[in-house]
Amino acid sequence: MIADELFHSIPLAVIYVFTVLLVLSTMGFGLVLGRHYIRSQGAEKETSIGSTVTATLGLLAFLLAFTFNMTASRYSDRKALLLDEVNAIHTAYLHADFLKPEAARKAKRLLIDYAELRDFDPKVDEITPEALAESVAIQAQLWKIIDQHVSEKHDAGYLRHFVEPVTSIINSHNSRIVVGLEDRIPGPIWIALYFLTGLSMLAIGFQFGVSRGGSMQLAFTLGLTFATVILLIADLDRATEGVIIIDQTPMAQMHLILQESSRNR
Numbered sequence: 001m002i003a004d005e006l007f008h009s010i011p012l013a014v015i016y017v018f019t020v021l022l023v024l025s026t027m028g029f030g031l032v033l034g035r036h037y038i039r040s041q042g043a044e045k046e047t048s049i050g051s052t053v054t055a056t057l058g059l060l061a062f063l064l065a066f067t068f069n070m071t072a073s074r075y076s077d078r079k080a081l082l083l084d085e086v087n088a089i090h091t092a093y094l095h096a097d098f099l100k101p102e103a104a105r106k107a108k109r110l111l112i113d114y115a116e117l118r119d120f121d122p123k124v125d126e127i128t129p130e131a132l133a134e135s136v137a138i139q140a141q142l143w144k145i146i147d148q149h150v151s152e153k154h155d156a157g158y159l160r161h162f163v164e165p166v167t168s169i170i171n172s173h174n175s176r177i178v179v180g181l182e183d184r185i186p187g188p189i190w191i192a193l194y195f196l197t198g199l200s201m202l203a204i205g206f207q208f209g210v211s212r213g214g215s216m217q218l219a220f221t222l223g224l225t226f227a228t229v230i231l232l233i234a235d236l237d238r239a240t241e242g243v244i245i246i247d248q249t250p251m252a253q254m255h256l257i258l259q260e261s262s263r264n265r
Contacts, residue, residue, distance in 0.1 A: 034209015
């Protein structure tokens, strides 16, 4: 959907500023409406306004909690998938010794190249279609080695020890693409979140206007609070942008281990 691409392409700084402005503008508009209502209609019962504001804020809090839980869960999934891939690559490297000697050496070189390709810094290195295609090409070469051993009727018990981690590598690759690069908060949820935020701030501003209370300090504090929460949700929703990014140290350390093992051999 267009909304999905739009929200995912907007810089996080723009999201933060827009949210602050949305909160302040809707609250200010509600304040003007409240004071106009008092001048034209007279006093309004505080209980009816307060209950409406409470209900609206409750719905907003529910949607914020639901959205945050969605992104936090996917963040945990990305961490788990990274560790699964690291373990699968390392296991495949060790189990390559179950192959024939020449094939084992080739498989280990391919796995080192694969680990080097997967060892990147999301804050600096861009994930390109070419890099993903290269990963798939290495997976295909590893599977070709397996096919050759099958055709040569290599010992099935030995071969299984290598097949299983290679299969895990392929599955981890596919899962990391989907969870890290494709899964995101749907556009309609973003629209509903901002709509409910604006409506809640409008109700608060109206209550301030009717009661002739409130202050700019309180309005600004609310603006920063809601903007920070929404920014946190947007940051968690993006795997390669922002402050909250999965630490790639396990992959880097495993890559160094494979290189050292190769030099020792």
